[in-house]
Amino acid sequence: MQGQTLERQWRVLRALPAHPKSTTIPDLLQYLQATATTGSIKGLTVRTLERDIQTLETAFGGAIAVNRAAKPYRVSWQGLARLDGGIRLTDAQALALVLLQMHMGDIVPASLHKGLQPFFTEARSRLAQGAGALAHWPDRVRVLERRRPGYGPQVASAIVRVVCEALFQNRMLTAHYRRMGEDEAAEYRLHPLGLVRAQGVYYLIATAWDYPDVRHYALHRMTRAVMEARTARRPPDFDLDAHVASGAFHIPLKATPLTLVLRVPAENVRYLQEAPLAADQAITEDGDFCIARARVTDSLDLRTWLLSQGAEIEVVKPVALRRWMVETLSRALRPYQKPVLAPRTGKRRPRATARHPAKRRPQ
Structure with a gap:
């Protein structure tokens, strides 16, 4: 009886x-x-089924959801595990996992990536079975970074795996790193603090040896990386979000911010309204133009952006920046x-000889 x-x-x-x-x-x-019309289900009644639900609710706790406010009350399974040993996902959970796999790149440590594979497999299977809007969503969205045309720098997958694992386990890292403009790589003992992907380039945020300075190390300039057994030293006041927000990736040209004043055609000012240069940006009308003022960091990124605007933006102040633009x-x-020169074909003109004198142009 108990078995039934x-x-x-x-x-x-x-x-x-x-x-x-x-x-x-x-x-x-x-x-x-x-x-199942035979066996233990044969003769099952509503009352017996209600008692079974109460027993299962007690045994599995929050994994079974019972809405007793509804008449008749409703019941569902909220657990992540499927009762056949697989993984049970909702459509929303499946979509989130598929998007994660599409966009996470190599930033998930290898030790975690392997454990996520069953979830990714089940998520894609779940979406493939659906016919609603969620099933087609991964085919309709893409994330593009603003960067120059062409391919980004190539990074060895082994380098990314080791860096991520060291960051994940809070271990020191020995890296052979080639600084910009140098031909040979030097050995660095690094304390990883964070990993940032900016404009298609991966940067390890770290301190080196016993120095307190926080520096950026581009992963494509690493030729070798080995995770050490020693625990990495992490400054107690370091915050990755605060580091990024401070303009650390903007390559500042001056230590102090400047008040930037721009003259913009009225029809183009909406771009600055949608994406302000700074929190204190103010825009006033000036005839067919608008004047935009903002307190910004004078950086290489700022000047590159100003140059890219061409005739759409005029730098009014500061005077030194205006003079640099001119x-x-x-x-x-x-x-x-300069006059446009015809491209060379690579063919050499034959030399004149007694038998073949050089041709003269008609007068």
Whole structure:
């Protein structure tokens, strides 16, 4: 008798729909009777099924959700595990995992990536079975970074795996790193603090040896990386978000911020309104133009952006920055003010000889 009760409750448990879907006791009873008309299900009543749900609710706790406010009340399975040993995901959970796999790149440590594979497999299977909007969502969204045309720097996957693992386990890292402009790589003993992908380039944020300075190390300039057994030293006041927000990736040209004043055609000012240069940006009208003021860091990124705007933006102040814009744009214009030379074909003109004199142009 006890064996029949256990078998019946096991069948009830497997028949529960995954949240957010749910079912009523009468509908659940009808389903069980239609799929298993013999054995422990034969003769099952609504009252017996209600007692089974109460027993299972006590045994599994929050994994079974019972909405007793509904009449008749509704029941569903909220656990992540599927009762056949697999993984049970909702459509929303499956979509989130598929998008994570699409966009995470190599920033998940290898030791965790392997453990996530069953979830990724089940998530794609779940979406493939669906016919709603969620099933097609991964084919309709993409994330693009603003960077120059062409391919980003290539990073060895082994380097990324070791760096991520050292960061994950808070271990020191020995890296052979080639600084910009140098041909040979030197050995660095690094304390990893964070990993940032900016404009298609991976940067390890770290301190070196016993120095307190926080520096950036581009992963594509690493030729070798080995995780050490020693624990990395982490400054107690270091915060990755604060480090990024401080403009650390902007390559500042001056220590103190400046008040930038721009003159922008009125029809183009909406871009600055949608994406302000700073929190204190203020825009006023000036005839067919607008004047935008903002306190910003004078950085290489700022000047590159100003140059990229061409005639759409005029730098009014500071005067030194305006003078730099004039000089830079003038130098950029000089090659285009020269006559365009025909490209060389690579063929050499034959030399004149007594037998083959050089041809003369007609007068």
